[in-house]
Amino acid sequence: MTKTDTSIRAGAAGSASDPTTLEELERKATARRDRPSYGHDALIACDRLVRIFTTDGVEVQALQGLDLLVKEGELMALVGASGSGKSTLMNILAGLDVPTAGAARVAGADLLAMDGKARLRYRREVVGFVWQQTARNLLPYLTAAQNVALPMQLKGRAKHKAERAEELLAMLGIADARDRRPHQLSGGQQQRVAIAVALANNPAVLLADEPTGELDSATGEQVFAAFRRANEELGTTIVIVTHDQAVASEVRRTVAIRDGRTSSEVLRRTEVDEQGKESLVAREYAMLDRAGRLQLPADYTQALGMEHRVALELEQDHIGVWPDDAEA
Numbered sequence: 001m002t003k004t005d006t007s008i009r010a011g012a013a014g015s016a017s018d019p020t021t022l023e024e025l026e027r028k029a030t031a032r033r034d035r036p037s038y039g040h041d042a043l044i045a046c047d048r049l050v051r052i053f054t055t056d057g058v059e060v061q062a063l064q065g066l067d068l069l070v071k072e073g074e075l076m077a078l079v080g081a082s083g084s085g086k087s088t089l090m091n092i093l094a095g096l097d098v099p100t101a102g103a104a105r106v107a108g109a110d111l112l113a114m115d116g117k118a119r120l121r122y123r124r125e126v127v128g129f130v131w132q133q134t135a136r137n138l139l140p141y142l143t144a145a146q147n148v149a150l151p152m153q154l155k156g157r158a159k160h161k162a163e164r165a166e167e168l169l170a171m172l173g174i175a176d177a178r179d180r181r182p183h184q185l186s187g188g189q190q191q192r193v194a195i196a197v198a199l200a201n202n203p204a205v206l207l208a209d210e211p212t213g214e215l216d217s218a219t220g221e222q223v224f225a226a227f228r229r230a231n232e233e234l235g236t237t238i239v240i241v242t243h244d245q246a247v248a249s250e251v252r253r254t255v256a257i258r259d260g261r262t263s264s265e266v267l268r269r270t271e272v273d274e275q276g277k278e279s280l281v282a283r284e285y286a287m288l289d290r291a292g293r294l295q296l297p298a299d300y301t302q303a304l305g306m307e308h309r310v311a312l313e314l315e316q317d318h319i320g321v322w323p324d325d326a327e328a
């Protein structure tokens with residue numbers, strides 16, 4: 001039996017085999033209705049997110065049906081080539097930009113349906129943001145402690161704000177920077193103050209777009225440690241866009257974006273061998289979208305000369321993908 005035969009038979013089996021009773025159909029319909037909606041238990045749920053920019057009549061599809069689920073308490077990295085849509089996604093999650101189509105929910109907020117007032121509250125209370133440009137994160141004429149206290153003041157939570165500012169600065173290892181203004185701080189210290197500012201109102205999600213992009217690797221490491229601290233101590237869910245391989249390899253989950261879609265992800269877990277030695281084991285996964293589409297890595301398909309059409313074979317515990325042998 002050839003592989004192509006198998007794939008055709010497998011395809012026919014679902015529709016023509018075993019006569020279906022009415023009872024069975026009803027049971028299936030009920031199961032479908034009762035199935036929880038996509039991403040119901042995720043803190044961040046992006047469902048077929050589309051963002052099209054039009055400049056002078058020219059369209060750019062920055063996001064082309066992006067799916068992403070992030071659980072509460074995760075610390076994850078987002079990587080991808082320049083122009084792949086990372087910042088576009090971050091701006092949408094930050095409530096600064098609105099998607100063209102699709103659905104996006106963060107901590108119960110519907111990012112497409114929010115009115116101006118809800119959006120303002122969302123930006124102040126639900127998300128915190130750290131930008132790449134150190135100068136953009138802090139007000140130059142305020143001290144570190146005053147910068148951290150400001151968002152609390154805007155929210156109207158003036159009580160205990162000085163105390164909380166000190167606590168946050170201490171937690172991130174920059175208590176001694178308290179009374180200094182941004183120009184009296186190093187780039188790495190400024191970014192850690194920026195994390196404290198972003199955490200001031202205890203947001204559900206902390207977003208950072210290339211937060212270590214302007215720093216050398218040792219300083220970047222310290223800034224990343226501050227994110228980790230916030231994640232561990234406060235349980236804040238954190239999404240970091242990064243080009244920094246060191247950062248990407250230190251988180252448990254790294255999602256890659258390609259052409260405006262999530263294309264693959266690397267999960268890392270700690271394994272302990274028989275001698276009790278710990279090591280981090282990484283495994284790469286491809287994303288299967290809700291329509292069943294799968295992107296195969298280019299080096300895999302090229303190695304086997306696969307293009308246009310492949311044969312599929314359903315096995316007990318995996319699916320085989322074979323080069324097209326119909327012509328042979």
Ligand SMILES: Nc1ncnc2c1ncn2[C@@H]1O[C@H](COP(=O)(O)OP(=O)(O)OP(=O)(O)O)[C@@H](O)[C@H]1O
Nearest residue numbers: 053054055060062081082083084085086087088089
């Ligand atoms: N405001 C805008 N107007 C028009 N096009 C835009 C706008 N913002 C982004 N784009 C386009 O959308 C695409 C995705 O851009 P985006 O900034 O999200 O990429 P990125 O992954 O963050 O890249 P980088 O790693 O260089 O920061 C690019 O083609 C970009 O030119």
Ligand SMILES: [Mg+2]
Nearest residue numbers: 086087088209
């Ligand atoms: Mg960007």
